[in-house]
Amino acid sequence: MTPRPGGGGAASGRVDLAGLGFTDGADLLVRRALAGLPPGGRLHVSGRHPELRVHLGAWCRGAGHRLEDPEPDPGGSGAPPSDAAVAVVVKGRRDDDRWFGAVRAGSAHGVVDRPPGSWGLAARGALIEAGGPEVHFDVNEREVVWADAVARMYAHAASRQWDPATAVDWSSAAGLDPEIETAVVQLMTYLVENEQAALIVPARFLGRIHPHFREVVQLLSVQVADEARHMEVFNRRALLHRDRLGTSSAGGRASLLTLVEETDFSMASFLLSVLGEGSFVDLLAFLHTYAPDPVTRRIAWLAMQDERRHVAFGVAHLQRQAEQDPALLGRLRGAIERRHDALADTAGLNDDVFASLVVLAAGEWTPAAIAAGGERVRRLQHAMDDGRRRRLVRLGFPLDEAAELSALHTRNFM
Template sequence: MTTAAGVLDLENLGFEQGAHLLVQQALRDLRPGDELGVTGADPALTVHLDAWCRHHGHRVRRALDTDFGVKAWVVRGSADLDRWAGAQRAGGPAPQGIVASPPSDWGLAARGALIETGGPETPFDITHRDLVWAEIAPALYANAASAQWNPDTMVDWKADFTLAPEVERAVVQVMTYLIENEQAALVIPAKLLARVHPHFREVLQLLAVQAADEARHMEVFTRRALLRGGEMGTSSVSGRESLATLLTEAEFSMASFLLSVLGEGSFLNLLEFLDRNAPDPVTRQVTRLARRDEARHVAFGVAHLHHQAQLDPEVRHRMRAAVERRYESLVDTAGLNQDVFDSLVILAAGEWSPSAIARGYDAVMKLQSEMDDGRQRRLVHLGFPPDEAADLSALHTKNFM
């Protein structure tokens, strides 16, 4: 403790045990040039005290015989003060404290921390709030964190059901297709995640949970595909070409637009279709759970692009250009894997008869119409006129995602 005479008695505590914390605390309230007497029973006290003071910009004055047991006097220097003289707060910890364009040398510092000047440059290239932000991001992350689910407990993998071989093959084919698309939906937020300045932590958290969601979807779709011991279905070149165009979109907003607003938005309709036409309880459970997660991904994409469009109406031109660019690169591809289309018809038909197959075919046509309607609604919400929204939706890939 510090005495009234300005002496700190460290007793038996040595610097290797944390004595510097007490010295540091005692010096905190002194002005530069003021002295603090230090004493203690540790035999190495003066050696360690001298080294610590040199490192922190303080001087040590040896005590005189008349100093009544004080071993040394520490003269507070100004180096510690100068070290933080140019320091600034990294905004505030709450979303309201976000700085629009944080410096790159803030690096991984916590938002709201007192940042010492200097430090290494960081590789984050998405460094402006409006390039990634949506006001709904903190609430969506809170929802996502509380809504995580365990595939082992949320899906009844031991449910008793029997399907005809051709129906089981249809389920496996659709699951194979879903996995392929979910892998793209995992890679894209993971790539973006590494580029966003950590100051926008709610967006980082949301992207991280989104990637975790997709990883879980890949797991449950794979487990359902292999549940009855069969082999995985087919993967078409056109399907992989369509997904590859998503991976090459470098701009955060346009990647979010193509993946979440258009692609995953269409997948909401597909997952609802599979929930409605699932031939077994496990297929129904995994598609229903996945749809709940995908709805959050779409909500963030729509909110972010709406935020962008309000700030800069020109962003709609970039959205149109992204759709047209993707369409042109895929115009010569075959579209949706025929095996996937046929499997959807089989699942919707429910039985093998001409009338049932016709009913299944009509259901898939209706699904595609519902996807188109959903895309148009989201595009109108983003500020596109209805006729332009219809044109852009029609250019969307026939591969759904």
């Protein structure tokens, strides 16, 4: 290291570490000696540990100080005295975010528009030592992921976690009429399939979102946990009195695949949360109303509360993004149209699922009851359409366009 002048009268100090190394606590003595010096002060460090100079340099980089060679012996005698300094530590200004190459990863109390890859996995607001690796996160723009209420949403989501083993009284599911039980099993099979897709979509983005937006990552992580619980309780209810599940339609799987294959975060959030899960809230409310047993009613209610949070975040961050980027609405429309075209040749909602909804809404096997059940399912579909329209209007679509786009949504509900 190139020798530097003594700093023109800068305060200085000296510490002798003897044989102590940094793996044994030498940093404690160096910190203590530096504490008495002002920023820019010079601490002459001496010691006999063979790796002292290397470890001292690494410690200085992390602590925000600068390491220099000691000044040459002015007498020119050649052999250094036994207590000669190994190096000089120039005390840094920890309140200066760019002292000796360190940078601060924004503020601990706010987010920047586009955090750089050089911030890597550092905590937001941390002082980052220079020279670390760059990490690429392709979802790294505030306007794409952020919602002003995301911290509050995360706190609410974390406080509303529930345990499937204790939140549901599984012993309360008395045996139903076999045909009614078949309808419940079919609906649970359908719900498990859809919730698997709803888990995969946010999970695929967790490693792509810059950790600077940690509240978003935390909220999506809870969302993944929500979907895992939903899968568990729906599957458990399906197998409560039977040893096999219902049917899975090719059209339903094709519809869900279009969600899983979406690579753009905004488009995926729009299709899944704003449209799909929004419709699922209405479906779960329907199941809660017409459930034939307490267990089905309870798990529908619990899942519905979780799904409402998912929808709220999807709407909130896309609404904010649309305000910043008017071109977003055109891209959202394009996403709906592409998905509609991709599914144009599929059958849509599983016929067994539709029939099961009618059976539960009917409550009994009479022509009048079945007719009433069918009418209730049609009202459910109208409610789903109305909800989609309202959410599309909140994002900024005109009423007529919102109605047109809602009509293009997949017949598979999700």
